[in-house]
Amino acid sequence: MNISGEVIREFETGLDPGNLGNSTIPADVLGYGEISTVFRIGDDKDYAYKRMPLFSSIESAEKYTKDYRTYCKHLSQAGLHLPDDDTTIIASSGRQVVLYIIQKQLPPERFAHKLLHSLIDDEIAQMIKAITRTIKKINSFNDTHRLNLEIALDGQLSNWVLLEDGSLLYVDTSTPLFRVNGEEQLDPELFLKSAPSFLRWIIRWLFLEDVMNRYYDKRQVYIDLVANLYKEQRSDLVPLVIEIINREDSAGMEPLTEKEVKKYYSEDKLIWTLFLAFRRLDRWIKAKILRKRYELILPGKIKR
Numbered sequence: 619m620n621i622s623g624e625v626i627r628e629f630e631t632g633l634d635p636g637n638l639g640n641s642t643i644p645a646d647v648l649g650y651g652e653i654s655t656v657f658r659i660g661d662d663k664d665y666a667y668k669r670m671p672l673f674s675s676i677e678s679a680e681k682y683t684k685d686y687r688t689y690c691k692h693l694s695q696a697g698l699h700l701p702d703d704d705t706t707i708i709a710s711s712g713r714q715v716v717l718y719i720i721q722k723q724l725p726p727e728r729f730a731h732k733l734l735h736s737l738i739d740d741e742i743a744q745m746i747k748a749i750t751r752t753i754k755k756i757n758s759f760n761d762t763h764r765l766n767l768e769i770a771l772d773g774q775l776s777n778w779v780l781l782e783d784g785s786l787l788y789v790d791t792s793t794p795l796f797r798v799n800g801e802e803q804l805d806p807e808l809f810l811k812s813a814p815s816f817l818r819w820i821i822r823w824l825f826l827e828d829v830m831n832r833y834y835d836k837r838q839v840y841i842d843l844v845a846n847l848y849k850e851q852r853s854d855l856v857p858l859v860i861e862i863i864n865r866e867d868s869a870g871m872e873p874l875t876e877k878e879v880k881k882y883y884s885e886d887k888l889i890w891t892l893f894l895a896f897r898r899l900d901r902w903i904k905a906k907i908l909r910k911r912y913e914l915i916l917p918g919k920i921k922r
């Protein structure tokens with residue numbers, strides 16, 4: 619990939635996270651994550667820039683980059699297709715160190731959560747089948763490595779891109795989740811650092827206890843994927859998608875049921891709604907009362 623570090627540095631220096639319109643280089647947000655924001659910079663149609671303002675030192679950003687590369691390598695070895703990518707670290711004095719993960723920009727309308735609204739049900743069924751088969755590959759990969767190496771992924775629909783030519787790409791590589799000899803390689807404290815102290819308990823609860831582990835559990839990954847259909851206003855597809863997953867991947871797994879997916883969705887919805895509300899409060903305190911720079915970029919109202 620031929621990325622100009624200068625452009626990213628200029629973008630980062632002129633970025634106003636509280637008001638993107640004030641930034642010196644115009645940018646659109648392609649997507650919001652829990653810890654990253656995905657940008658299109660200027661009129662660049664080639665690359666998507668994932669900004670992660672998480673690091674207190676260049677060393678920790680470098681360690682993260684190394685883990686990120688290892689994670690991508692494992693995903694590819696498992697048989698997943700990833701978009702071309704690159705990384706850059708931007709350190710400016712007095713600010714958090716920022717890691718940018720740059721990916722080939724993919725057409726927004728080809729993301730699986732968008733295709734739910736444009737494909738016919740038969741095509742959606744094919745797409746779900748392809749996603750299920752890919753998630754199965756992660757499991758086979760983990761099985762061959764026993765417990766020496768386990769990789770995890772986030773199966774959410776917004777992480778998959780089905781291109782016109784039928785190829786399926788996985789884009790959410792920015793959280794390198796893998797265990798070596800049973801030990802998690804991703805430092806959860808990294809996520810805590812980026813949060814204000816009054817938020818830490820909820821993140822600790824989310825990331826340390828539940829969220830991080832659940833990505834290693836195939837059944838949980840599927841439940842999360844099906845629960846997405848509620849958020850995307852396609853709950854009518856829940857029975858079909860459950861049936862496909864149960865048919866395609868029954869190995870070592872109790873069949874999924876609609877009831878548990880519903881229950882999971884209502885709990886998950888509460889967690890993230892609360893989390894976002896707290897972050898907005900924190901931004902407000904920092905910006906309006908303490909008059910400090912707030913690094914993260916928050917989404918507007920999300921329909922759930």
Ligand SMILES: Nc1ncnc2c1ncn2[C@@H]1O[C@H](COP(=O)(O)OP(=O)(O)OP(=O)(O)O)[C@@H](O)[C@H]1O
Pocket residue numbers: 648649650651652653654655656666701721722723724725726729776777789790791792793
């Ligand atoms: N390569 C890309 N091209 C175009 N849009 C993208 C690309 N990658 C991500 N996006 C958009 O941004 C959204 C979020 O991206 P992604 O899933 O990679 O990060 P995330 O969910 O924010 O990850 P995390 O929660 O771990 O920070 C995607 O659902 C998609 O809408």
Ligand SMILES: [Mg+2]
Pocket residue numbers: 651774776777790
């Ligand atoms: Mg994602």
